[in-house]
Amino acid sequence: MRNFITPRYYLPALMIFILLLIPLFISSPYILHIMAMVLFWAYLASAWNIVGGFAGQLSLGHGVYVAAGAYVSSLLFANIGLSPWFGMIIGGLVAALLGVIVGYPTLRLRGAYYALATVGFAEGFRVILINTTKIGSWHTGGAEGFLVPLLGDAPQHMQFMSKVPYYYLALVLLLIIVGFSFWLDRSKLGYYLTAIREDEDAALALGINTARAKLIAAALSAFFTGVGGVYYAQLIRYLEPNAIAGAIMSNQIVFLAIVGGRGTVLGPVIGGIFLTIIGEMTRILFDQVMGLHLFLYGIIVVLFVIFKPRGLIELVEKPYEKLVKMLNGRRVEGAS
Amino acid sequence: MGVLSSIINGILMGGVYGLLAMGLTLIFGIMKIINFAHGAFLMVAMILSYWLWKIMGLDPYLSIIIIAPLMFLLGYLTQRFTIKPVLDAEKDVREPIGALLLTAGLAVAIENFILMVFGADYLMAKTAYSGASINISSLSISVPRLYAFVTSLVVAFLFYQFLIKTELGRAMRATGQDRGVALLMGINVSKVYSIAFGIGTALAGLAGIVLIPFYYAHPSVGAVFITKAFIIVVLGGLGSVHGALVGGLIIGLIESVAAQYMTATWTAILIYFAFLAFLLLKPSGLFGSRYEW
């Protein structure tokens, strides 16, 4: 019943505020584009985190859902003119359906077997995507990829000439997924998923329908990932099966979440921001050295798995708590 | 005749796949880790073998003497300094996947390290026998593939003998069957892990060496083979050595024979479906059992 002016509330609010203001101070579309990508990757990592983090099921094939969302919405857009805004919902739902189709048989598998199965599904899906040039009379482009029609400034179709709307859209998506994760963390489903991650047999004995809970998690994760795919499709406007449904996409999502701290609300966000920025910087700074930036990427993942398996969140959490305490202390002092 | 040719070819390639999968299955059987860096190790061996051939004129098959121990060492050190700490930290975790992630990270790091150092060129050791073939009427058998196949079989045989007959091989199997009791038998399990990872890596290396006279090495060549190796070990049963060999032959045959009736890309899809079917319906594979080792 205290007032809301405690650091616990105003610090996050401040952060969101800063993020909202950024486009006012940064005019460079490139920086905005990169920042949109950063937020986007953080979003994808968070979406993966629902099944990979909370439920502890290591999916290595999330590229499939990005592709599903991207292709479904873009095909509807190109062929029947359906706005990607609606496409987001349909793309997300199709991805969720795919998540259920993939998850139903595979989620019975544990640990490494599940990971392998998701790799298998993703690879199979990618190969099919490459070999399918037409669905009915709709061209998917096969390996040539699919060009999303460019309409210029068409807000009703999620297309903008400026990068600012894309930035805000990514920010909104990220806030939604963080809000969702926050809710999930405190909800029945979240408790159930965590219980499954910690000990599936014990969870069963507590009356948890573990198979269903995992499936719901998989569907939710796929849904959000699919929605992300729709965003990607409108931002990049070119869908290439290998880039979008391939191992690089799938692995990247996982790496971000791991480095950030899987199973936590903000870990994947932090991981997404940290690694994407590092990736971008190394790529620009050392572009004359082939492979360096991915090498560093790999090394960072290795270092984190070895030394900080719970992720960056661990490093951020304590200083943040301290800051909150410090600010809290000051306020109290000031008040008295 | 065409079918016969493709059967022969399938068997020859299948042997090499089997050799690669054997290392993967060994590491899983003993350490319960799926090594996502297996393909990267294969690539390293291919590149090393190529450069030894290129610079010193060393025939790839002779370079085994140098590269196999080197790969063993690489695997040994990788396990000792990267995987071991992760395994130790995850001892009490019910389903440890840290090691799996670690190997995935390692794969990315190794691939790009090689890219940085050696560049991305496609390399193939063009030996005297590289393009040679044995022709019996319209049937032709590729000589380098034949060599690769025979080598794979010999290595598989030796490896099997090693597991059955030697003290260390026995200790490895024991560790795979029951790590806890292996400790009580005076087996230095941590060292056995390192050796197993070393041997697994060396097997990947051998597969790389036999490939280099007819296949092209480049930093991402591992990806071509690693998925196939995953499929094979699941088919043969994770942890099963002969399963890996048989699985390799099956995949080789499917690839070769099925491609006569459909396009090569659809063969790939067919194989993925077979893989998923096995994972879902018979995850223990053809030969796997909990007591494999």
Add this chain to the structure above:
Amino acid sequence: MALLEIDNISVYYGEMCVLRDVSAQIDSGEIICVVGANGAGKSTLINTISGLLKPKTGKILFNGEVISKLEPYQIVEKGVIQVPEGRRLFPNMSVEENLLIGSYTPTSRKKRKENMEKVFTLLPRLAERRKQIARTMSGGEQQMLAIGRALMADPKLLMLDEPSLGLAPKMVSHVLELIQNIAAQGVTILLVEQNVYHALKLCNRGYVLENGSITLMGTAEELLNNPHVKKAYLGL
């Protein structure tokens, strides 16, 4: 001098204390038993001696030498051998292979032939079934093999964790007889049992472990007649 001296050790699982300030000693040639309820810490105790767990405080000496910092394989090398609870054979290996693994350490490897002979004389059934795969054997045979496997390591101190567990009564007495025979050959024995009577009948001295601490010690007779033991186990 005591063959094995446990000096005030405490063992933790994470932050949970499973053994608290446990001290005990075993002299050469003794048969010692540790009795206690499920979860009292008996297995933890012998696993700590074997080096699978490291004490947080205190130390363990074997032949006057600190072994509590050594790795399990180094401890085995010194002749401290454990027959784990539930046999835990290498299920996919033959009887012979299980025995061979038993003599993995370099020292015991040298005496492998000799020890194998010994084991086969002691346990002729194993000789008959050399080639049988371990998991296909009956519970009693498996326990025999587990003990035989331990003997291959040429133990100075043999620790048995609930060897009677899940065996038919006839088999139980057979196993106990076997343990006595082994002791007669000069092997010091540390026996962990829930079955109080069996255990105490066999041994010279015993310790009672309760909730991670030693609450009683004494000769077998003392313990058998101790009302506390009776109470704790019988509720009489």
Add this chain to the structure above:
Amino acid sequence: MFIKRNYKIFLLCITVLLVMLIAGCSGGGKSSGEVKEIKIGNILPLSGSAAPVGKIGQQARDMAVEEINAAGGIKSLGGAKIKMIYADSKGDPATGVAEAERLITQERVALITGAYQSGVTLPATEVAERYKVPFVCPVPSEDVITERGFKYVFRLAEKTTWRNREQVRFIQDMAKKFGTPVKTVALIYENTAWGQGAVKGWEKYLKEAGLKIVLKEPYPANSSDLTPVVLKVKQLKPDVIMMCSYVSDAALLTNTFAEHKVKPLAFIGTSGGFADPVYFKTTGDNSEYFFDISTWEPDVNRPFSKEVNEKFKQKYGYPMNAEAVKAYTAMYVIKDALERAGSLDPEAIRKALAETKLTSGVTQMYASEIIFDESGQMVNAPLIISQFRKINGKMERVTVWPEKEARPGWKPVWPFPGWDK
């Protein structure tokens, strides 16, 4: 325990990484002050599997820029020097887009060139179009690149299907000339955008020519074994085998054909892998008498060809390839346009590019006349057929068709003489 002990090491590693980045960052941003410099952005695959071709393209451009700058830069702009800003696309479309954004808005380049892969070029050119920054594509050939009604995209390269058209013309020409009727064709192509594009062209032009396609066989670009494909072709005994492959699969196909002694009238490649220097290294004699289509060969009978190639060889240790020549030529096309524009205004540059009519100078090594049509597509991009021949024990690409551009004194060998050579 190990974890704790190494916590500091870990922190150190991360710190070092960050410091490195920050240091690098502050060092990287200092390029705005200089005047008299024209920044040209170049998106290339500098990492990933296409990195080698990215590298040779970079070298060719560097050489051209050096020459242009040494010769006094852009005179109409007061002798301003050209400065290349290279950006790595990793061969990934999303990265290509980000890089195009960066080049345009951060580096403020006057124009962009690149991006080798069609898959990267497609979205990257779209970015340029949006910002109204001219984009010169020397290499990417997917038809659609110049078929989107864009105003700022100019392509020096031929369209994919033009190659297929020329290949078919070549077959008909040879069949007539040597009296060996060609009825059936097998198409083998790697199954990515490029191969799938090629097959469309083949289908169209082969049909027009009345030839029968007996096999249409796509294979995954990273196949571990192509024997199955080869065996399939062998069964069908087509008159001509046409291939569209990257280098590893091109070599793999060639060697496997040799192993199984497949003997059609002709093997015809579609540049790409067949034009890669690695191809000869790894196939040796096996590729003798194969045909390949390309836009340039070291021996092609065109002005400046020899000289520039010699210089390049001196500089980098290996000869140019068609991609390098296109990249090199593109720099001169750009120079010419800048010279005529006399301004860095994108609209002016665009206009100058659109009005390009280069009929002299080193660009002759690529084409005698460089003109863009309204779509920005170069008209009549040159195409030639070469045959792989063993000369003094070494494999060489010998230009044999069309006759006027052929290496003097050399004629195509048709039909394929067989493997026992």
Add this chain to the structure above:
Amino acid sequence: MPAKVLLELKNVTIKFGGLTAVSDLSFKLFEGEIVGLIGPNGAGKTTVFNLISGVYRPTEGEIYLNGENITGLKPFQICHRGIGRTFQVVRPFGGKSVLYNVMVGAFLRTNDTRKSREKALEVLQLVGLYNKKDVLAKNLTIVDRKRLEVAKALATEPKLLLLDEVLAGLNPAEVDEAVEMIRQIHKSGITILLIEHVLKAAMALSQRIMVLDYGKKIAEGSPEEVTSNPEVIKAYLGDNYGIA
């Protein structure tokens, strides 16, 4: 007083490979009872629990809860129908707080986080873990882990609670505490079936005792009847305990 039959096992047998772990076991549990299931290690007690709670499916025979055949149902379905259980080897969700652990159980009967928390806190009071509600489960002592185990099961609001050796490993003072706790639980109207090794406590608690040996029921009756049964003494304590 003719009480209602809550749980009934009819000729339940389970075989693992060649081994018959439980053979032809039949018994009834009446509403409101506390029944002890005792027997030497390896007698099949925990297997009986696994059968009732649905971890294993019997090879033969049926299990009824409130007259409903629950044979072959999945563990979570059985839990829904009102059977809670603890594990002999405690299985907390180690990385989470005590409260979190119990809330997982409490969510079975509610979808509301607040209600689940209330229920969990109530249960924690009952088992005496309230003060440790924010401690990570993996940092608890053995005693507290057992309490937590019980609390988790209780939070699912079972009609029947299966307690697997919750007293094992406790010292006498703790045993007394735990016995008191179980009595409290029983008082709140929950039927209890407990596996015990510590006979004293089992007998003090149970109204009725069943003795299992080699998967067979060898005796059944009041604690006094059972402890004086020579077969039980033989099975449980060894052949000649009485003589020594």
